[in-house]
Amino acid sequence: MEPVIDQACAAALYAEGDAALDTGASLLAAAPDADDDLHRRGEEFVTRAWGRGWHPADLVRFVRLELDERRAVLAATLIAAETARYGELPPRWRAQLAELPGPVPAPRNKPDRFSYASDLLELYRLLLRLPAIEPVGPAPGTAADHLHRPPAPDEPRMLTRIRALLAKAEATGFPEEAEALTAKAQELMARHSIDEALIAARSHSAETPGACRIGVEPPYESAKAILLDAVASANRCQAVWNGDLGFSTVVGFEPDLEAVELLFTSLLVQGTAAMTRAEAGQRASGRKRTKTFRQSFLMAYAQRLGSRLADTTERATAAADTETCGGTSEGPADLLPVLAARDVAVTETAERMFPRTTTTRVRGATDLDGWNHGTEAADQARVGGSRSDRTSRGRDGEIMA
Structure with missing residues (x-):
């Protein structure tokens, strides 16, 4: 039977x-x-x-x-x-x-x-009925499941410091303090990434870009995906969003992937807390358009943080390039070509993994008050950019999917 x-x-x-x-x-x-x-x-x-x-x-x-x-x-x-x-x-x-x-x-x-x-x-x-998706690392039990990049000597301590700074930024109720703590965390991330790139170049490391998946779940998933894309771009990674399956795949070198995971999670927590505070003020004044307010808030928050993060990365790279200009006795230390080569490697890996991506234009920021409050929250949560830089891409976002 x-x-x-x-x-x-x-x-x-x-x-x-x-x-x-x-x-x-x-x-x-x-x-x-x-x-x-x-x-x-x-x-x-x-x-x-x-x-x-x-x-x-x-x-x-x-x-x-x-x-x-x-x-x-x-x-x-x-x-x-x-x-x-x-x-x-x-x-x-x-x-x-x-x-x-x-x-x-x-x-x-x-x-x-x-x-x-x-x-x-x-x-x-x-x-x-699960569909097949692009692998991001070996499955357990395979011959390669033990292969991963060994941590640099100071990496565990560095990541501990970054996590502690971001945890404090999430916990504080004072925007100025959160801004300072997050800026310091991003500064450590950027410097750590540059140091890793130089060490890899000097040692002729065979390390190649990897990938990880980060959840991007409803509600307001398009705004969250734009935020993740901004964080990834600022940390020399590329993000590809799969809205149907609820995640983005981030492609980059391992230290940069770790930075993206940490910073995105923290900024999302900070943004959600700021949105809740702003929404409470809106309700107190008699407004009830909660959904449109939240969508516009998070879209503005993601857009503005993109420019802040990009500015921070640019300044950190310029400072590090000045320090390493001319090389050292340890070997070649010309930073910009090293970083350019890593950017090319990341792009080639992303294109190989996702040969048929499309750029999706996202519309949805229809609440002016939500947009203004989200922009203000992003300024408060900025990660080292100049307050004189107030450019953004407007209320429509673009994201690779």
Whole structure:
């Protein structure tokens, strides 16, 4: 006789509609001894997802977008069980696993078995149909999953300082203090990136650009994607947004990818806090257009920060080029050609990974008060730019997708 798990999957996973799910869930609800097989089948689907280029955070995020938080927690439970079998995982995988929701036990011999089985089968139906996406690093269990750039001698301490500065910037209620802390963090990031580039050039390093994915989730995902694009560009990376799957892929050298992840997360937290404060003032004056206000606020915040970040990078590069001009006894130290070569490498890698990208023009900033408040918040959260520079690209943004 065909196993219950096979009967249930055949009934539920390859047909549309709730009736098919109900049939499969009824079979499983009546067979508590099939729970282990049911979970093993789910782990098999998770393993297939890794082969299609997905990472743990991507998978949970997509389940949350397409289904709901309940099924996202079930996905996290399967991921935790599946990844436990590997002796070693890539560094970013470990960080993602640490942030997943806690596991959910199977409800053996409990009255909610039908609902639980139905949730799992609907999750499996989604996992079965996952599209293949561009890999950003090796999957666990492959021959190369242990290969990654070793940290520079002072890198852990540098990243600790940057994280501490950004955490303080997020926590303070004083815009001037947040501005100073964020500016110092960006200064450290820029200098660290330049130092890494010079060391790689002097040592003739064979390091090549890599990539990572960063979640860009609703609401107001277009404004968030523009902010991430600005942060990536300022840190010598390129970002490609996939709105349907809820993330952007950032291409760059490893130190720069780490800077983008840290700074984007912090600026998003700072921007959201500033938006909440500004919105409260708008409500107090009788305004109720919350959605348009928020969209315009975040669009302006992203646009203005783009110019601030670009200015900071330009000044840091000019200062470092002055310091290294003429070379040293350690080898060639002409900074601008070194950085230009890295820019070319990043561009070539991004074009190879995404040969068919398009530039999307984003419109949506229709609330003047929201735009003005967002611009002001970006000025307060600026990262070292001159206040005399007040140019921006206007209310329409462009982003590679």
